[in-house]
Amino acid sequence: MADRFYVTTPIYYVNDVPHIGHAYTTVACDALARYQRAAGREVFFLTGTDEHGQKVEKSAAERGERSIDLADRVVTRFQHLWEVLDISLSRFVRTTEPAHRAAVEELFRRVKANGDIYLGAYEDWYCTPCETFWTESQLMEGNCPDCNRPTEKLKEASYFFRMSKYQDALLAHIEAHPEFIQPVSRRNEILSFVREGLRDLSISRTTFSWGIPVPDDPEHVLYVWFDALTNYLTGVGFPGDPETYGRFWPCDVHVIGKDILRFHAVYWPTFLLSAGVPLPKTVFAHGWWTVEGKKMSKSLGNVVDPEAMAEAYGVDAFRYFVLREVPFGLDGDFSRDALVHRINSDLANDLGNLVSRVLAMLGKYRDGVVPRVSSFGHEGADEELREKLAAVRGEVAQAMGELAFHKALTAVWSFIGLVNKYVDTTAPWTLAKEPEQAGRLDQVLYNMCEALRCVGLLVFPFLPGTGTEIWRRLGMERPAAEGLLEELAHWGGITPGLQTERGESLFPRIEAS
Ligand code: ME8
Numbered sequence: 001m002a003d004r005f006y007v008t009t010p011i012y013y014v015n016d017v018p019h020i021g022h023a024y025t026t027v028a029c030d031a032l033a034r035y036q037r038a039a040g041r042e043v044f045f046l047t048g049t050d051e052h053g054q055k056v057e058k059s060a061a062e063r064g065e066r067s068i069d070l071a072d073r074v075v076t077r078f079q080h081l082w083e084v085l086d087i088s089l090s091r092f093v094r095t096t097e098p099a100h101r102a103a104v105e106e107l108f109r110r111v112k113a114n115g116d117i118y119l120g121a122y123e124d125w126y127c128t129p130c131e132t133f134w135t136e137s138q139l140m141e142g143n144c145p146d147c148n149r150p151t152e153k154l155k156e157a158s159y160f161f162r163m164s165k166y167q168d169a170l171l172a173h174i175e176a177h178p179e180f181i182q183p184v185s186r187r188n189e190i191l192s193f194v195r196e197g198l199r200d201l202s203i204s205r206t207t208f209s210w211g212i213p214v215p216d217d218p219e220h221v222l223y224v225w226f227d228a229l230t231n232y233l234t235g236v237g238f239p240g241d242p243e244t245y246g247r248f249w250p251c252d253v254h255v256i257g258k259d260i261l262r263f264h265a266v267y268w269p270t271f272l273l274s275a276g277v278p279l280p281k282t283v284f285a286h287g288w289w290t291v292e293g294k295k296m297s298k299s300l301g302n303v304v305d306p307e308a309m310a311e312a313y314g315v316d317a318f319r320y321f322v323l324r325e326v327p328f329g330l331d332g333d334f335s336r337d338a339l340v341h342r343i344n345s346d347l348a349n350d351l352g353n354l355v356s357r358v359l360a361m362l363g364k365y366r367d368g369v370v371p372r373v374s375s376f377g378h379e380g381a382d383e384e385l386r387e388k389l390a391a392v393r394g395e396v397a398q399a400m401g402e403l404a405f406h407k408a409l410t411a412v413w414s415f416i417g418l419v420n421k422y423v424d425t426t427a428p429w430t431l432a433k434e435p436e437q438a439g440r441l442d443q444v445l446y447n448m449c450e451a452l453r454c455v456g457l458l459v460f461p462f463l464p465g466t467g468t469e470i471w472r473r474l475g476m477e478r479p480a481a482e483g484l485l486e487e488l489a490h491w492g493g494i495t496p497g498l499q500t501e502r503g504e505s506l507f508p509r510i511e512a513s
Contacts, residue, residue, distance in 0.1 A: 004044070005036040006248040010256050011048040011093065011231050014074035015059045018081045019296065020322070020334060021257065021289055023306035027319050028286065028328065028405060029255050030087045034461035035400045035408075037088075038485045044248045046235035047082065048093035049075050053224035054132065057210035067210045071096060084307055086315055086464045093235045095212075095227055103234035104227050105215050110275035111161065112215075122158035122202040125151040133207075159204040159214060161226075166270040167198040173269065173279065181265045182284045182403070183329040186258060190265045201267065229268045233277070251280040253403070258285040284403050287331035304334055316463035317343045317507065323405040323462055340510050350416050351459070352507035354423070355470060358448040359502045361428050370449045370475070371442035372496035381425050382447060386491050388418045389454055393488050396458065405462070412458045419451040446496070449474060453494045457483045466506060475499045 009029045012022050026047055033045040051071040060070040075094060082089060093100060111117055124133040127144035134144065134151060144151050171194050174180055174187065181187035204220035205211070211221030232251055237244035256264055264283045272279050291302045309318045321339045324346065326332030362368055376382060392415045399407035422444075431441040453474055460467030460480045471480040475498035487493050 003041050004247055005033075005041045006044045006236065006251045006253075007033055007036070007046070008232050008235065008251060008254050009047040010254075010260060011050040011095065011228055012078060013055070014049050014051050014071045014078075015055050017074065018078050018306065020291075020304035020306050020309070021296070022078070023081065023085060023318075024289060024322050025255055025257060025286065026082060026087055027085060027322055028403070030085075031319070031323060031405055031461045032253070032255070032400065032403065033088055034464060035396075035485075038457070038461060038483060039397075040484055040486065042247075044090045044236060044244075045088060046091050046093060046232065047078075047087070047089055048091075048231055048235070049078060049095065050224070050228045050231075051075075051095045052211040052221075052227055054205075054208045054210070057208050058130075060210075068096060081307055084310055084315065085319065088464075091235050093231045095231060097234070099240065100227075100231060100234040101212050102240060103238050104212050104222060104230045106239045107230050107233065107271065107275050107277075108215055108222065108226070110277075111271060114274050114276070116162040116165065116274045117203075118160050118162070120158060120160045120200075120202075121155045122205075123153065123155045126154040127151045156206055157220075158202040158206070159217075159220060160200045161203045161271070161274070163198045163201045163267070163270050166273050167194060169273050170194055170198075170266065170269055173273075174265075177281075179282050180279070181261075182282055185329075186261055186265075186285045190261065193262065194266060198266070198270070225263050225267060226271065229263065229271065232268075232280070238277075250278040253282040253284055254280050255284050255286065255403070258287060261285040284329075286328050287326065289326075289332050289334050291334045293333055293335075309339075313339060313343060313510070314507070316466045317347055320347060320409070320463055324409045325406070327406050328403050337512075340512065343507060344509050346413060347507035348505075348509045350413060350420065351455070351466070352505055354416055354420050354455070355452060355473070355506055356502070357423060358419075358445075358452055359473060359500055361423075362445055362449065362500055363502050365428065365432050365441060366445060368500045368502070370494055370496050370498040370500065371446050373439075373443050373446045375443070376447060376450075376491055377440075377443045381422050382443075385418060385422050385447060385451060388415055389451075389488060389491070392458070393485065397485075409462060412455075412462075415451075415458065416455060419448065419455065422451070423448060446494075449498075449500070450491060450494045454488055456480050457485065457488060469503070469506065473501045473503050475501070 007029050009025050033043045036043045057067050060067040079092060124135055125139055126133050127149060129149055130144055130146050138145055139151060143149060174191055181190050203223040203226045204214050206220055209221060212227050214220040214222055236248040254264055269279050291304055294300060294302060296303050321342050325338060392411045395411035396408045426444040428441055428444055431437040452470055456467045456470035467480040
């Protein structure tokens with residue numbers, strides 16, 4: 001298996017503030033990045049912001065500020081949120097950076113050198129008050145879908161990209177690489193779209209100026225998607241840092257929402273085919289969140305602020321909920337009730353309770369010190385625990401290979417469930433009453449601590465704060481972030497003699513309001 005892994009989120013628009021949808025994609029990528037690091041790979045994890053284009057120019061003008069000032073302001077909101085949510089980024093790319101401009105210019109030059117750019121005329125329906133072009137199908141009874149005012153047909157000079165030329169090559173690639181577009185329902189959508197035929201794509205505009213000028217013709221700015229998609233190359237040093245680029249490109253997975261699949265699975269690969277750049281290995285489109293059954297929108301006032309959620313319920317509780325509640329790839333609904341239910345059952349009851357009962361018993365019977373044992377025990381319950389761990393390790397690896405975060409978490413929680421059962425069946429409180437069982441008590445307490453060490457490692461990619469805290473309470477000599485999944489291969493990784501600490505409840509129950 002490759003020892004490097006490159007994962008990206010979309011780069012988010014700066015004309016909106018971050019919400020649960022952005023947090024979802026980014027948390028999922030973070031769990032994947034952390035998992036891959038724990039699997040021993042060198043990981044590059046990229047996110048960033050999409051700052052050019054007519055919408056940003058317009059929002060800034062309405063506020064009477066410069067586009068770059070608006071971008072600077074919103075970018076800090078995203079950057080702050082990623083810190084709050086424990087996102088382990090390698091790089092945050094902004095499309096207004098000089099390095100990005102250089103990447104876009106280089107990609108454009110290569111596409112042009114390949115004969116795939118020509119000057120033509122772009123003809124569509126224009127709404128003058130909104131300064132926006134609309135296609136015929138976007139119009140609402142002939143009027144602008146934004147302001148409902150009449151539109152007129154306008155022609156504008158525009159550079160075109162010969163996308164039609166790549167229809168067959170793209171089809172052949174999708175057919176030969178079943179993993180290229182996931183999940184399979186999305187792959188089928190794209191296959192039928194491409195089979196219907198690709199038209200050439202207008203990739204420049206002259207009606208606004210907030211963007212990267214077309215090389216050699218600064219009257220035009222590049223279409224915002226040509227600009228934005230190139231961020232995935234900029235992030236790993238294209239074209240100025242061939243060493244990093246060579247290490248991480250082609251990208252392992254672009255994780256996106258299903259709303260922007262066509263740009264990633266059709267436009268982007270055809271640009272790359274034209275430029276002679278290898279294609280990303282996978283584009284994975286996840287589903288859409290609604291909130292309490294409704295579409296999230298500013299006008300409904302139901303936009304979920306992830307920072308407020310993390311503050312109210314905890315960062316790890318928020319991360320756990322979004323990753324566990326909905327199979328990755330399907331749509332989901334966010335509600336406070338569902339969140340509270342997950343916290344109380346899975347986090348407070350199952351995980352929090354396990355950690356506190358094990359450490360409490362260790363405190364009571366062995367002064368909190370991990371016992372020394374000569375064997376890990378061969379009773380049915382001991383064997384079952386070790387076998388379960390081996391099985392769960394395999395299930396998690398399989399699930400993470402498919403980006404099935406909910407399955408990975410279900411597997412981890414099946415181990416947590418079994419450790420809770422182990423505590424019940426071995427009943428240390430009974431053993432403690434019989435002095436001749438002191439050796440067996442050492443053994444079961446040791447196994448419980450070892451199981452907690454494994455739980456800390458297993459939950460870390462999803463709940464980094466919790467994994468870290470479990471290891472800290474166990475007195476582990478190094479942080480959970482340095483743990484490798486291969487340490488799960490042998491039972492007995494926790495060192496006898498460590499001084500543990502009971503600590504507060506990890507996930508206090510939340511009373512229904
Ligand atoms: O599209 N449910 O940026 P954007 C799930 N700049 N995910 C959601 C969501 C929801 N309700 N709402 C947003 C853009 N997302 C472009 C991308 S990439 C080269 C350029 C997530 O700010 C999801 O990942 O509109 C979606 O694809 C992305 O935010 C769109 O973010």
